Amino acid sequence: MAKLRIELIKSIIGRKPNHIATLKSLGLKKINDVAEHTATPEIKGKLAQVSYLIKVEEVQ
Known part of the structure; x- marks a missing residue:
C-alpha cells in the first residue's frame, strides 16, 4: 500500500473536539507536525474528516 505524508x-x-481527537490519533499536535501512515480505509476516512486542516502527499 502507498505511504502518505x-x-x-x-x-x-x-x-470541534472530535476533529482534535482525530488529529491527535494521527499523531499531529502542533502546526507543521508531520506523520507518515499507510493508506488504509481507516486513515483515509480520518483524513477526509479533517482535510481542511492538513496537507497530504504520497511518498514513494
Missing part, C-alpha cells in the same frame, strides 16, 4: 498546516484551536 500528512502535515498539519492550520491550528487546532477552536476546532
Whole structure:
C-alpha cells in the first residue's frame, strides 16, 4: 500500500473536539507536525474528516 505524508498546516484551536481527537490519533499536535501512515480505509476516512486542516502527499 502507498505511504502518505500528512502535515498539519492550520491550528487546532477552536476546532470541534472530535476533529482534535482525530488529529491527535494521527499523531499531529502542533502546526507543521508531520506523520507518515499507510493508506488504509481507516486513515483515509480520518483524513477526509479533517482535510481542511492538513496537507497530504504520497511518498514513494
